[in-house]
Amino acid sequence: MGDRDRKPKFRRGGGKPPERHGESGRRTSFRGGEAGPDGPVILYGWHTVAAALANPERQIRKLWLTENAARRLADENIATRVTPDIVRPSLIDQRLGPDAVHQGLLAEADALPSPDIGALAQEGIVLVLDQITDPHNVGAILRSAAAFAVKAIVTTARHSPEATGVLAKSASGALELVPLVTVQNLARALTELNDQGFMTVGLDSQGSENLGAVALRQPLALVLGAEGKGLRQLTRETCSLVARLDLPGEIKSLNVSNAAVLALYIGASRLGLMA
CATH class of the missing domain: 3.40.1280.10 (SPOUT methyltransferase, trefoil knot domain)
Incomplete structure (x- = not known):
């Protein structure tokens, strides 16, 4: 049975909000869904996150899902590749800001390599x-x-x-x-x-x-x-x-x-x- 055939395993709770500490020690939040040039790539929304999960070249660090989004991924046989945190939509709202249309999915990932x-x-x-x-x-x-x-x-x-x-x-x-x-x-x-x-x-x-x-x-x-x-x-x-x-x-x-x-x-x- 391949990864795409397995139902994703879920972890309850949201953990700490995604953040990064630069060389200055100053906290950098992901308000509005942005990260600094040295931080993780922030991905949200159904098509964006689902495509990243389906791309073997994309290294996923962390994944936050609402229950509805988790069920939809499982129904469509999209493997999460990491154990996600199952959270309320309001927690993702707090992390991204009120204007981000996240559809219950938020991921931190590594940037893809830039070809020559x-x-x-x-x-x-x-x-x-x-x-x-x-x-x-x-x-x-x-x-x-x-x-x-x-x-x-x-x-x-x-x-x-x-x-x-x-x-x-x-x-x-x-x-x-x-x-x-x-x-x-x-x-x-x-x-x-x-x-x-x-x-x-x-x-x-x-x-x-x-x-x-x-x-x-x-x-x-x-x-x-x-x-x-x-x-x-x-x-x-x-x-x-x-x-x-x-x-x-x-x-x-x-x-x-x-x-x-x-x-x-x-x-x-x-x-x-x-x-």
């Missing part, structure tokens, strides 16, 4: 994010990336949200499906992608060409900039070309997560990846 940019597959599409800092947007982009079978998302170590908490919840399980490649210098990373044969296309409302009319090829890297600022100058200069998304309406720009899904649809369609 030189190891990316020479096929399909990757996304490159140029200092997009809103975790809701990055989470939504991850979810779209999973839907379009994106090979990886490249982002910077600085000026980007941690892959935890709100971002993980917004991604709805996609963190377990799309590798995140973290780089120190985005222009250097784009140069490496160019050298590897990627077609690197920056997306900008002032781009010289319409993305729908560009002769795209694999491997393709679509580069997205932050809302308001757009692509940084060095990022623009390092891309193979900069293209725009032509829209028929009066508003000519989209939220970055919406722009991402439209660009992915155009790219996947033009590359024959939709079949």
Whole structure:
């Protein structure tokens, strides 16, 4: 009988609230579902936690479940892999904050490893994010990336949200499906992608060409900039070309997560990846 066939074992009580003490000895809470860069990844919500439990690469440290969530995991034969604490929903509310929609699941886990940019597959599409800092947007982009079978998302170590908490919840399980490649210098990373044969296309409302009319090829890297600022100058200069998304309406720009899904649809369609 495999792990997924076993009913999870439950431990009553919530223990101490998840917290971390840094080098300064100062207590760091997970209010709002976030943790510091050296702390555990905080995962909550049904799709987010269930996907993490199903991912053998994700090391789960601790797991808090309500009775209803525990029963649902057992009914769907999802192995918990650690003995969970069975708690009241209010205890998870206290740990995450009143606005977190946790659906009775909260986990602490180790971060997934970041692949090397030189190891990316020479096929399909990757996304490159140029200092997009809103975790809701990055989470939504991850979810779209999973839907379009994106090979990886490249982002910077600085000026980007941690892959935890709100971002993980917004991604709805996609963190377990799309590798995140973290780089120190985005222009250097784009140069490496160019050298590897990627077609690197920056997306900008002032781009010289319409993305729908560009002769795209694999491997393709679509580069997205932050809302308001757009692509940084060095990022623009390092891309193979900069293209725009032509829209028929009066508003000519989209939220970055919406722009991402439209660009992915155009790219996947033009590359024959939709079949």
